[in-house]
Amino acid sequence: MTGLWVALGAAVGAPTRYLVDRALQRTHGTSFPWGTFTVNVVASFVLGIVLGGASPSAVVAAVGTGFCGGLSTWSTLGYETVRLAEAGERAHSLFNVVMSTFAGLGAASLGLILGAALWS
Template sequence: MTVLLVALGAAVGAPLRYLTDQALRARAGTFPLGTFAVNVAGSLLLGFLIGLPVPPALGALLGTGFCGALTTYSTFSLEALTLVENGERVRALTYVLASLTVGLGAASLGHLAGSAL
């Protein structure tokens, strides 16, 4: 049953990541705003879920399935590397530092909000 919940969450998270990236790609030039946005949103939601805490089934559906498919470390890494290879070192560094600091901040805020409930 848990595997089905993970798959169901992923079936929603992955297309949402793709659609978000497509919607934001044209607005940000070479800055990977789509990946940045989904990683921050996923960090916020996962922090919130951990702060509640949620039952294991809901954690599998929303945490592992949805957040796992919505967020993407591999795409983040590839986009940062591509920026470096294209000579956009400052943009790459900005992307990496912003992703880490804002992502960790979002997870912390989500956790605080979840813990407060």
């Protein structure tokens, strides 16, 4: 049953990632990957909330593993960072790695604190 919860969450997370990425890239019109940056930070925050509380295992499977796993994408972050560097946009490349890491960690930490406060 856990596998079904993960699959259902991922079935929502992956298309959400695609739609958010396309919308943000179209809105900003720059070479910086704002869509990937945003979905990774949001997924970190949501995962923090889920894991910060006393969430039932089905919620952790569906939202934590499935949705957040489908929403976030480390491989795309890596690809886009290399693509920026190859295009000579080294400042954007460095910004992407550093800010994605710190914003993701910060969002996850905030989510853990919020999750603990909400569910305790």
